[in-house]
Amino acid sequence: MLWLAALPMLAGAWLPWVLLRPNRLAPGEYLRLPPAWVALAAVLALLPALTGQVRRGLVWLPATLALLLGVWLLGGRTAAALVGQADFARASAASGVWLYLLGAGVATYAAGLALPERRWVAWLWLPPALALLLGGHLADWSVLVEGRNEGPRWVQELGQHLRLVGSALGLSVLIGVPLAVWAAGRARVADAVLGVANAVQTLPSLALLGLLIAPLSALANAVPALREAGISGIGVAPALTAMTLYALLPVLRNGVVALRGVPTGVIDAARGMGMTASQRFWRVQVPLALPVWLGGVRQAAVLLVGVAAVAALIGAGGLGTYIFKGLQSAASDLILLGAVPAALLAILVDGALRALEGWLGRRLGRAA
Amino acid sequence: MTATLPARKRRARLPWGALLWPALLLLCLLPGVLPALINPLNLGEVGAFDPPLWRLTLTHLGLVALSGVVVLALGLPLAVAVTRPGWDAPRQLAETLVGLGQTVPTFAILALAVPALGFGWAPTLLGLIVYGLVPVVSNAVLGLSGVDRGVLDAARGMGMTAWQRLWRVELPLARPVILAGLRTSVVYNVGTATVGAALGAGGLGEPIINGLSQQNTALVLCGALLSALLALTLDAWLGLIERRAGQMS
Amino acid sequence: MIQVEHLEKRYGDSVAVQDLNLTFPEGQLTALLGPSGCGKTTTLRMINRLIEPTGGRILLGGQDTRILKPEALRRSIGYVIQQIGLFPHLSVAQNVATVPDLLGRDRRATAQRVDELLDLVGLDPAVYRGKRPAELSGGQAQRVGVARALAADPPVLLMDEPFGALDPLARDRLQDAFRDIQRRLGKTVVMVTHDIDEALRLGDRVALMRAGRLEQFGTPDDLIHRPASEFVRDFLGEDATLRQLAGRPVSAFVRAGLPSPGAPRVQADLNARSALSVMLREGHDTLEVLRGEELLGHVAWQDLRGEGHA
Numbered sequence: 001m002l003w004l005a006a007l008p009m010l011a012g013a014w015l016p017w018v019l020l021r022p023n024r025l026a027p028g029e030y031l032r033l034p035p036a037w038v039a040l041a042a043v044l045a046l047l048p049a050l051t052g053q054v055r056r057g058l059v060w061l062p063a064t065l066a067l068l069l070g071v072w073l074l075g076g077r078t079a080a081a082l083v084g085q086a087d088f089a090r091a092s093a094a095s096g097v098w099l100y101l102l103g104a105g106v107a108t109y110a111a112g113l114a115l116p117e118r119r120w121v122a123w124l125w126l127p128p129a130l131a132l133l134l135g136g137h138l139a140d141w142s143v144l145v146e147g148r149n150e151g152p153r154w155v156q157e158l159g160q161h162l163r164l165v166g167s168a169l170g171l172s173v174l175i176g177v178p179l180a181v182w183a184a185g186r187a188r189v190a191d192a193v194l195g196v197a198n199a200v201q202t203l204p205s206l207a208l209l210g211l212l213i214a215p216l217s218a219l220a221n222a223v224p225a226l227r228e229a230g231i232s233g234i235g236v237a238p239a240l241t242a243m244t245l246y247a248l249l250p251v252l253r254n255g256v257v258a259l260r261g262v263p264t265g266v267i268d269a270a271r272g273m274g275m276t277a278s279q280r281f282w283r284v285q286v287p288l289a290l291p292v293w294l295g296g297v298r299q300a301a302v303l304l305v306g307v308a309a310v311a312a313l314i315g316a317g318g319l320g321t322y323i324f325k326g327l328q329s330a331a332s333d334l335i336l337l338g339a340v341p342a343a344l345l346a347i348l349v350d351g352a353l354r355a356l357e358g359w360l361g362r363r364l365g366r367a368a
Numbered sequence: 369m370t371a372t373l374p375a376r377k378r379r380a381r382l383p384w385g386a387l388l389w390p391a392l393l394l395l396c397l398l399p400g401v402l403p404a405l406i407n408p409l410n411l412g413e414v415g416a417f418d419p420p421l422w423r424l425t426l427t428h429l430g431l432v433a434l435s436g437v438v439v440l441a442l443g444l445p446l447a448v449a450v451t452r453p454g455w456d457a458p459r460q461l462a463e464t465l466v467g468l469g470q471t472v473p474t475f476a477i478l479a480l481a482v483p484a485l486g487f488g489w490a491p492t493l494l495g496l497i498v499y500g501l502v503p504v505v506s507n508a509v510l511g512l513s514g515v516d517r518g519v520l521d522a523a524r525g526m527g528m529t530a531w532q533r534l535w536r537v538e539l540p541l542a543r544p545v546i547l548a549g550l551r552t553s554v555v556y557n558v559g560t561a562t563v564g565a566a567l568g569a570g571g572l573g574e575p576i577i578n579g580l581s582q583q584n585t586a587l588v589l590c591g592a593l594l595s596a597l598l599a600l601t602l603d604a605w606l607g608l609i610e611r612r613a614g615q616m617s
Numbered sequence: 618m619i620q621v622e623h624l625e626k627r628y629g630d631s632v633a634v635q636d637l638n639l640t641f642p643e644g645q646l647t648a649l650l651g652p653s654g655c656g657k658t659t660t661l662r663m664i665n666r667l668i669e670p671t672g673g674r675i676l677l678g679g680q681d682t683r684i685l686k687p688e689a690l691r692r693s694i695g696y697v698i699q700q701i702g703l704f705p706h707l708s709v710a711q712n713v714a715t716v717p718d719l720l721g722r723d724r725r726a727t728a729q730r731v732d733e734l735l736d737l738v739g740l741d742p743a744v745y746r747g748k749r750p751a752e753l754s755g756g757q758a759q760r761v762g763v764a765r766a767l768a769a770d771p772p773v774l775l776m777d778e779p780f781g782a783l784d785p786l787a788r789d790r791l792q793d794a795f796r797d798i799q800r801r802l803g804k805t806v807v808m809v810t811h812d813i814d815e816a817l818r819l820g821d822r823v824a825l826m827r828a829g830r831l832e833q834f835g836t837p838d839d840l841i842h843r844p845a846s847e848f849v850r851d852f853l854g855e856d857a858t859l860r861q862l863a864g865r866p867v868s869a870f871v872r873a874g875l876p877s878p879g880a881p882r883v884q885a886d887l888n889a890r891s892a893l894s895v896m897l898r899e900g901h902d903t904l905e906v907l908r909g910e911e912l913l914g915h916v917a918w919q920d921l922r923g924e925g926h927a
Contacts, residue, residue, distance in 0.1 A: 001457050095484070106461065113457050202603045203596045204559030210576045210592030214585050265700025271667055272698065272775075273716050273765075274691030287706045306473030310563055313580055323479045327566055332483035339476040350471045364706040 002049035002059065005106040009045030009066065012100030013038050017073065020081045023088040024142070024331055030094055031081055037073060041100065044069055048107040056114040060121040063107035067125045068132075070100045075137040082140050092142035092333060143340070146333040154322070158341065161318035164236070164311065165304045165349075168243035172300060176248050180255025180293075181281075190256050197249040205246060205307050209314055212238040239316035243307050247300035254296025258289035291361040298353035305346040309338070319345075385604035393597040397422045402593075406586045413586065419570075425594060428571035431489060431564065432557045432602070435496035439553060443501050444546070447508030448534065462505060469502045474560045482567055492564030492571075499560050500553040507549025511542030544613050551606035558599040562591070572598065618643040618678060619664060619773065619805065625672030626659050626829075633659045635829040637673070641822075646799055646806040648820030650813065652852070656829040657809045661775050664807065665691045677773065692716055695766030695774035695804070699781045701758050703750035709735070709761050710746040716769040727768075734764040737801075739794055756787030763795065767802070776808040780815065792819060813853060817841070818864030825849055837861060862889040862921060870921060871906045871914040880905050885913055893921050 013033065021028030033041065047062035078091035112122025138144055147154055183193045200208075216238045262285050270280045312320025322338030325331070396402050402421065407413070450459035469477070477498050481491035515538050523533045539546075565573025572595040579587030619641040626634040634656040641647045649657040662668040664675055666687040675682045682690055703712050710731045717727040732742040738760040750758055759779060766774055779795075780788045796819055799806060810816050816823050817837045825832040825840065832852075833845040841861060844850040854860075868885035881899045883892055885908040892904055902918040 001461060004458075109461060109464065110457060113460055199600070202555050202599050204562045204592075204599055206559065206562040206573060206576055207592035207595045207599075210579070210588040211596070214589055217585060263700065263702070265698060265702035266704060267702075268667075268698055268700070269696065269702025269762075270704075272665060272691055272696030274688045274693075274719060276688050279719070284704060288704075302471050306475060309473050309475040313566070313577065320475065323475060324566065327479065327482065327487075330487070335479045335482055339473075339479040343472040343476045343480075346471045346473055346476075347468065 001110050002052045002107060005063075005103045005110065006045050006049045007103065008099040009103030009107075010042055012070075012096045012098070012103060013041035013045055015096035015099060016094040017096040018077045018081045019092045019094045020085070021090050021092070022086065024090045024146070024333060025329065028090075031077070033073065033077065033096070041066075041069060041073070045100075045103065048111070052110075052114075059114055060108065060111035060124065063104060063111045064121075064125045067101065067104035067108055068128055070097065070104055071129050071132055072137065073097075074141060075132060075139075078138075078142070079140040090142040090145060090333065091140060142333045143336045146331075146337050150322075150337065154337065157317060157319055157321055157338075160316075161305075161308050161320075161342070161345070164239065164243065164308045164316060164318055165301065168240055168247050168304050168308075169297070169301055171240070171244045172247035172251050173297060175244070176251030176255060180252050180259065183252070184256045184259035190260065193256060194253055197253045200245065201249050205242070205310055206313070208246065209238060209242045209311065212242050213314065216241065235315045236317075239308075239311035239314055243304055243311065246307055247304050250296040250299040250303065251293075252296075254299070255289070255293050258292035258296075259285055261292065262288045287364050291357055291364060294353065294357045294360060298350060298357065301349045301353060302346050305342060305349060309342050383604065383608050385600065386608050389597055389601040389604055393425075393594065393601055396594060396597065397425060402590050406589055413584070421575075421590070421594065424570060424572050424574055425598065427489075427569075428558070428561055428573075428595070428598060431493060431496060431561045431569065431571060432554060435493055435500050435557055436550065436554050438493075438497050439500040439504050440550065442497070443504035444508055446501075447505050447512060451509055451512040459509065463509070466502050466505050469498055470506075474499055474556075475563050478560070478564060478567055487568040489564070489569045491567050492561065492569035495564065496557045496560055500557050503549040503552040503556070504546070505549075507552075508542065508546045511545030511549075512538055514545070515541045544610060547606070547610040547613050551603065551610055554606060555599055555603045558595060558602060562595045619807065620676040620679075621660070621664075621673070622676070623673035624660065624663060624670055624675065626656070626663060626668065627671045632829050634663070634670075637829075637831055639824060639831060639834060641805060641807055643805050644803040645821035646808060646819055647822040647824055648816035649807060649809045649824050649826065650816040650820075651811065651826035651832075653811060654828075655826040657811075657826050658777055660826070661777055661807055661809045664773075665694045665696060665775055667691075692719055692769065693771050693773075695769075695771045697759075697762050697766045697774065697776040697779045699778040701755075701762045701782070703753075703758055703761060703765070705750050707750075708746070709740075709748050709750070709753070710742075712750065712761060713765045713768050715765060720769055722769075730768065731764075734767055735761075737767070737798060738764045740764075754787070755783050756791055759783060759791060760794070763798070767804075772805060774804045774806045776806065778810055778812075779808065781810070781812070795819070814860050814864065817861045825852065827852075859890055859893075862893060863891075865889045867892040867904070867906055867916055868908070868913060870916045872916065872920065873914040880915065882907055884908070889921055892916065893918075896921075 015032070016030035017033045018031040019028050020031055032038070044062060044066040048059050048066065051062050052059050074093055074097050078093075081091040082089055108122045108125060112119045115121055132138060139148075179193070183189045203211075220237075266284060266288070267280065270284045275283065308316070308318045309320035309323060312318050312324055319338045319342045322334050323342075324338075326334030326336075326338065396405075399420075446462060449455065450462045474495065478491060478495035481494045485491045485494060519537060519541070520533060523537045528536065561569065561571050562573035562576060565571055565577045572591050575587045575591035576595075577591075579585065579589075579591065621637055621639040621641075624634055624637040624639075625632070637656075637660060649660060651657045659668055663670045664677075664682070666682060677690075677694075685693075703709075704715070707715075710728070713731045713734055714727045717730065732746070735742040735745055740757060740760055745753075745757070745761070750761070753761065759782075762779070766776075780791050783791060792815065799819075808816075808819065817840075820837060822835065823837055823840050824834045827848055833840055833849050835843070835845075838861075840849060841853060841858060844853065865888060866885060867883060867887050867889045870889060871885070880901050880903045881895055882905045883895055885906050887895075896902060896904060896918055904916050906913045906916055
């Protein structure tokens with residue numbers, strides 16, 4: 001697998017590293033790394049695999065170094081490319097950077113697998129990479145230039161994105177949890193709920209957003225009070241409605257499945273020992289269902305980060321705004337400014353909730 | 369890594385969905401039917417479409433079908449490879465990457481492909497393939513590694529070669545789970561392909577996006593309705609195939 | 618003492634239990650035996666009102682069970698089931714402490730009680746107190762199940778096929794352990810089983826049911842040697858005597874006296890059925906019974922095959 005990782009890295013070292021353009025939209029020229037750097041990058045590309053032949057436990061060192069070299073060179077080469085250029089000139093990362101970082105990432109991941117007790121070595125690159133980013137070493141990279149220009153507005157859109165995801169998730173939990181509890185006790189209702197949930201999930205998210213515009217704008221036209229409250233066919237209201245509906249499904253489905261999955265013997269024992277219905281619910285059913293249920297909330301949250309990006313189309317704001325702006329003006333830096341944070345956000349949310357799930361699972365004895 | 373399991377076996381029921389959804393879809397595609405349905409709602413003007421709706425539907429279907437074929441061609445060998453003994457590390461990598469593909473927003477994957485491939489159907493196809501791989505690979509890995517050890521041992525004991533075991537035992541036994549993954553993949557991709565219209569891929573997302581930018585809700589409704597019907601149709605059909613495969617094995 | 622009077626349970630047109638009259642004697646173990654669907658589990662579950670009867674009444678210590686709230690009633694009755702039903706999210710100690718906690722008993726006293734109970738069921742408290750149910754074998758889990766049922770020191774214990782899900786070895790061991798516990802504590806136990814051996818081996822009394830009615834109620838000896846009906850005889854089967862022997866140590870049949878010379882020697886804890894096989898194999902009609910090196914006495918063929926030797 002380490003040799004597999006070496007391939008894209010070698011290709012990356014040789015391929016163009018920086019795309020230099022006179023302004024953010026114009027076509028530009030591709031710049032390769034200077035030969036000395038190509039040689040160093042190539043050596044670091046092969047080193048993890050070679051180390052792996054000798055001592056698997058040490059692979060993390062060259063792999064981390066390779067990853068950091070990739071990041072460092074991105075900053076260094078973009079800065080070098082911009083020397084003597086006009087203010088509007090932009091230096092972006094070209095295919096070489098991406099391939100090199102991909103390969104190095106796989107190598108560090110493999111290094112983590114080789115040390116099952118010390119998985120964290122696969123993340124050793126993160127602090128220095130963050131230091132490079134925050135220390136301004138990457139400041140000339142076009143995406144960060146764009147980010148600086150957008151500055152406060154970008155922070156605002158990120159906040160809007162988080163607000164959308166947070167409110168939709170909160171609403172769906174608020175609606176979904178009692179609904180799941182109610183449905184779980186009734187076999188037919190539970191079947192129907194699961195059926196509807198699956199059917200709605202079949203629908204394309206964009207279609208769902210679109211389908212909600214008509215009834216909501218009709219509602220807003222019919223009831224002026226609602227319109228004054230800011231509800232209309234376009235904007236936050238339909239986005240929030242669609243997102244809540246979408247997120248409701250995993251919350252509901254996992255809730256019903258989790259509650260129904262509590263072994264009947266356990267429930268019977270609890271009844272036979274004299275627990276009242278509410279004691280059974282709080283002391284037995286909830287703790288046993290919680291880890292699985294939280295899995296549904298996590299799926300919902302991850303889904304929402306994605307749907308919120310699409311919701312920018314109907315004017316709800318969020319990081320999707322940059323993606324659409326970028327697509328409309330063919331400015332890839334803008335696209336990256338929206339897409340990369342959205343992707344990272346999803347991964348972060350997923351990781352955090354997964355950790356919570358694992359912790360709860362251990363505490364509640366499922367993973368014993 | 370979550371995987372979709374095959375549809376629970378229910379009592380034999382008329383596959384009404386497999387007939388109703390395609391019938392409605394075809395009805396809506398007849399010239400003049402959709403405008404006649406939507407114009408009375410006073411949401412905007414829907415006239416003749418250029419390109420016509422059936423062309424958009426075919427483009428959409430083509431994108432989804434093409435990505436489905438590529439996904440199978442890539443995903444199945446990958447899943448078979450990583451479930452061979454001694455491939456634990458690559459399997460963990462594959463599972464991590466697949467999990468990552470599931471986590472990263474669809475739209476972000478599509479958009480990230482644009483700088484590399486330019487506008488048009490190409491980035492959309494790439495996004496569909498990446499996103500479509502997720503359920504196929506995870507289900508195939510689940511299905512293949514779920515084959516009973518005893519059955520495999522018996523097959524070995526009868527003198528089957530590794531290939532024969534794969535073709536005659538493992539793949540047939542894993543088929544229902546793999547098909548369930550393909551179904552999820554295809555249905556999600558109908559949705560993903562609508563978003564692809566923002567990248568200029570055409571398809572049924574086009575009226576939605578045009579309608580949104582022109583503030584023409586009727587147009588949005590057309591695209592939304594058709595793409596929803598297309599998703600439901602494919603879901604019902606693939607569900608039928610999946611159920612049949614489940615009964616055979 | 619539990620008295621069941623004219624007990625009846627109907628589900629629509631079908632009758633699960635019909636005009637059942639029965640007294641479960643105090644401090645004894647009564648096995649509710651019968652083929653599946655005979656109403657034995659329904660009867661058991663009516664005692665702690667998991668199922669409400671449609672007719673008749675049940676008296677617990679002379680008091681109608683309906684005057685208590687069902688939850689309060691159940692907290693005063695131990696309950697053990699085949700699926701064991703330990704709470705997987707709680708430790709062994711927390712599981713055992715469930716009913717005392719529900720009753721609001723003092724935590725410290727309960728903790729001590731938990732240790733005593735684990736000791737009683739043969740689990741070292743220091744080792745098992747903090748374990749999770751998932752870490753236990755089936756036999757260990759059901760030992761915890763029994764400890765949990767005894768936690769609040771209820772006078773009555775209801776058991777629904779308690780050893781039915783265990784493998785034969787664990788079942789035998791747990792049956793032995795439970796019989797000892799029962800001798801020491803003298804609880805009134807009602808145990809549902811479809812396993813004839815289990816009923817004959819553990820039951821002081823056996824109530825054989827069929828299609829919602831009581832077929833015969835008596836000691837195991839009564840049922841074997843004085844079956845009340847053809848059904849009882851058929852249900853227990855030809856080898857009922859042998860079955861009964863299998864559940865008793867040969868020492869229960871020992872007579873003091875001089876052995877016949879050259880008689881085979883067996884240990885006192887050998888079960889009587891195996892002792893019989895030894896006689897057949899060795900061609901002797903007498904055995905010397907020893908405990909360790911000490912001679913207890915001898916046992917003869919007639920002693921084992923003889924009637925009504927309780």
